[in-house]
């Protein structure tokens with residue numbers, strides 16, 4: 275059952291909720307930054323956040339889920355436990371960061387959200403997808419993004435980009451097959467709900483990717499004068 279408090283705050287709120295999804299190295303962080311700049315230049319207040327993370331608890335859970343924590347026994351979490359960690363972090367992020375920002379009228383730009391759990395733990399690790407959807411709904415008060423951008427590219431290209439930046443975490447160390455399942459899962463999700471998703475070829479240069487997102491996002495921005503009126 276959705277959490278009534280979050281539902282009231284976030285689903286009816288004046289802000290705009292945008293999420294970025296995709297595989298490793300797809301360019302989510304780079305695009306989150308570029309979109310934040312464009313949105314601010316357009317006069318919109320932006321709350322930029324990420325999953326897992328975005329709150330002190332979320333950052334600690336991130337270290338555990340990604341196998342970066344110093345206690346080695348968390349390095350081999352089973353998929354259901356892993357799912358519940360991401361869900362816990364999401365519940366707190368929505369309550370303490372996303373819902374208040376949407377209530378203020380901000381554009382929230384979130385690097386990964388509930389679709390990551392469906393793609394990675396569901397399609398990637400075979401956790402039951404209906405269960406994940408239900409857990410997502412409970413954790414978020416059934417909050418759904420107005421726009422979800424899938425930055426799509428072959429996993430080998432994304433992993434090469436990501437691994438160029440730092441040493442691989444637990445997910446980046448998975449077999450290529452796993453990342454192919456995640457990609458196929460994302461594409462299926464996007465094809466089922468084209469009104470919410472925008473699929474962008476992430477092999478394009480950074481600015482071309484930003485332009486493609488902006489073409490879809492800009493018309494969704496309500497002018498400040500309209501937002502201020504009763």
Ligand code: Z5A
Nearest residue numbers: 298299300301302303304360390391394435436445479480
């Ligand atoms: N996970 C999960 O399993 N379940 C869940 O519910 C959630 C998450 C929420 C998060 O780790 C991990 O958690 C993730 C899924 C799992 N798996 N992994 N690994 P993360 O946050 O550390 O990883 P990430 O989200 O994949 O971030 P990333 O690897 O940093 O990728 P990115 O943000 O999409 O890419 P980037 O940092 O913007 O760019 C990477 C590099 O590519 C960088 O050098 C850029 O300069 C370059 N780049 C970016 N765009 C371009 C273009 N267009 N051309 C050329 N080069 C580019």
